[in-house]
Amino acid sequence: MGTHVIKMPDIGEGIAEVELSQWHVKVGDLVVEDQVLADVMTDKAMVDIPSPVHGKVIALGGQPGEVMAVGSVLISIEVEGAGNLKESAAPAPVKEAAVAVPAKTETPVENKSAAIARPAPxxxxxxxxxxxxxxxxxxxxxxxxxxxxxxxxxxxxxxxxxxxxxxxxxxxxxxxxxxxxxxxxxxxxxxxxxxxxxxVIGMRRKIAQRMQDATQRAAHFSYVEEIDVTAIEELRAHLNAKHGASRGKLTLLPFLVRALVVALRDFPQMNARYDDEAQVITRLGAVHVGVATQSDVGLMVPVVHHAEARSLWDSAAEISRLANAARHGKASRDELSGSTITLTSLGALGGIVSTPVLNLPEVAIVGVNKIVERPMVVKGQVVIRKMMNLSSSFDHRVVDGMDAALFIQAIRGLLEQPATLFVE
Incomplete structure (x- = not known):
C-alpha cells in the first residue's frame, strides 16, 4: 500500500490562497476516481476538487473555513501500489461553479488498477x-x-x-x-x-464580505417609483399565447432588461464601474446585466453578457439558463463576473419597497417589487391597473440624485408604453 498526496491546486488568475469551504469525505472513506472530495472558494466561485485515484482517505489537510495556500497538502489517500510518495501537483478541478455539486456515489465495481472496491450507495x-x-x-x-x-x-x-x-x-x-x-x-x-x-464560511462568508464592503465604501441612496405595468403585462400575455410554445415563455425580466438597454443610451453614467482607489469611472458601451439569483447557499449574480445585442427571447433563454446554472452549482466564474449594472427581483415576494445593496464596483442596481392590482384614476375614471414599484439604489459618489430619478422615469416610460422598447 502507498500514499497519494493531493495538494491545493492552482485555480489560476494569480490566486495564491483559497478557502476550504466543505469536505465531501472523511477519514476512513473509500473514494473513487473523479469523486468530488472537497469544495474550495475563490473570490468569484466555488470549485470542486476531484480525486485522481481510487483509495481510502487517511488524512485531511484542513478544516472548513480555513484559508489554505496553493500547493499546501489538501488530503492524503491510501492507494494500492507505491502511491504518490513525492508531493506532486494536485489534480485540476473538474469545474468552476457557484456552488459545488457533489458527485453521486457509485455502486461497487471491480477496478482493474486497484483492488479497492468502490463504495456502496x-x-x-x-x-x-x-x-x-x-x-x-x-x-x-x-x-x-x-x-x-x-x-x-x-x-x-x-x-x-x-x-x-x-x-x-x-x-x-x-x-x-x-x-x-x-x-x-x-x-x-x-x-x-x-x-x-x-x-460563516464559504459562499456565505463571501456574500457577507461583499455586502459589508459595498455598504462601507459606497454612498448608497435609493429611489422608488411606481409603474403601471398593465400594458406590458398584456403584451407579455399576448406574446406567450402566440409564440410561447415555439419560442418559450416570457417573464417580465427580459422586458426589464430591454428597458435597461434602451434607457442606458441616454444615461451612460449608470452603466459604469467606479474604481474608488484609482478615482476612475469607466463607462461601458456593452450592457452586461447581472441578474440576482437565490441559490441554496445564498445570493448569486450570474451575468447576461451583451444584453444590448439580444432579443426578448434570447434574453429570456439566457436568464433561465444562468439562473438554473447558479441554483445547481454549475455557473462558471465567467458567468458570474463582468456585470455593469444589476437587476434584482424577489418575484411574488418582492414586497412594496426594498433598498438593494450595490454590486460593487457598479454604480446602479434596479430592484423589482411585486405586481399588485390597485384602483387607479385614469382620465378621470377609477379603473383597476397592475402596479409595480421599482426600488433602485445608486452610488451617490458617482450618480447625482436628479440623474437617478430621470433614469428610473425613463424606464417607467418605456414599460408603460411598451412599443417604445422596440422603436429605433
Whole structure:
C-alpha cells in the first residue's frame, strides 16, 4: 500500500490562497476516481476538487473555513501500489461553479488498477435514527423546507454524498407518513432551550464580505417609483399565447432588461464601474446585466453578457439558463463576473419597497417589487391597473440624485408604453 498526496491546486488568475469551504469525505472513506472530495472558494466561485485515484482517505489537510495556500497538502489517500510518495501537483478541478455539486456515489465495481472496491450507495429508505444533538448535513434551503414541513431533520435519511439530506429525501419522508404531524399537539408548545452555532464560511462568508464592503465604501441612496405595468403585462400575455410554445415563455425580466438597454443610451453614467482607489469611472458601451439569483447557499449574480445585442427571447433563454446554472452549482466564474449594472427581483415576494445593496464596483442596481392590482384614476375614471414599484439604489459618489430619478422615469416610460422598447 502507498500514499497519494493531493495538494491545493492552482485555480489560476494569480490566486495564491483559497478557502476550504466543505469536505465531501472523511477519514476512513473509500473514494473513487473523479469523486468530488472537497469544495474550495475563490473570490468569484466555488470549485470542486476531484480525486485522481481510487483509495481510502487517511488524512485531511484542513478544516472548513480555513484559508489554505496553493500547493499546501489538501488530503492524503491510501492507494494500492507505491502511491504518490513525492508531493506532486494536485489534480485540476473538474469545474468552476457557484456552488459545488457533489458527485453521486457509485455502486461497487471491480477496478482493474486497484483492488479497492468502490463504495456502496447509501442505504435506501428515508428514515434514520440519529442522536438528538447530531446535526445532519443539509443545505440552508433544505433546512428551511424541513422546518416549514414540521420535519425533524435528524430523522431523515440523506441519500446525498456523506449522508447529505436532499429535498427528495424530505418528500420521501413525508410519503412514508413519518413527519412531526403525528406528534402530540402539546409538543408544539413545549419549551425549547437548544442553540445552534453556524460558522460563516464559504459562499456565505463571501456574500457577507461583499455586502459589508459595498455598504462601507459606497454612498448608497435609493429611489422608488411606481409603474403601471398593465400594458406590458398584456403584451407579455399576448406574446406567450402566440409564440410561447415555439419560442418559450416570457417573464417580465427580459422586458426589464430591454428597458435597461434602451434607457442606458441616454444615461451612460449608470452603466459604469467606479474604481474608488484609482478615482476612475469607466463607462461601458456593452450592457452586461447581472441578474440576482437565490441559490441554496445564498445570493448569486450570474451575468447576461451583451444584453444590448439580444432579443426578448434570447434574453429570456439566457436568464433561465444562468439562473438554473447558479441554483445547481454549475455557473462558471465567467458567468458570474463582468456585470455593469444589476437587476434584482424577489418575484411574488418582492414586497412594496426594498433598498438593494450595490454590486460593487457598479454604480446602479434596479430592484423589482411585486405586481399588485390597485384602483387607479385614469382620465378621470377609477379603473383597476397592475402596479409595480421599482426600488433602485445608486452610488451617490458617482450618480447625482436628479440623474437617478430621470433614469428610473425613463424606464417607467418605456414599460408603460411598451412599443417604445422596440422603436429605433
Amino acid at each position: 447509501v442505504c435506501q429508505g428515508p428514515v434514520v435514527a440519529r442522536e438528538a444533538d447530531e446535526r445532519p448535513l443539509a443545505s440552508p434551503a433544505v433546512r428551511k423546507h424541513a422546518l416549514d414541513l414540521g420535519i425533524q431533520l435528524r430523522l431523515v435519511r440523506g441519500t446525498g454524498p456523506a449522508g447529505r439530506v436532499l429535498h427528495d429525501d424530505l418528500e420521501a419522508y413525508l410519503a412514508q407518513g413519518q413527519s412531526n404531524a403525528s406528534a402530540p399537539a402539546s409538543a408544539a408548545y413545549a419549551q425549547r432551550h437548544d442553540e445552534e452555532q453556524i460558522q
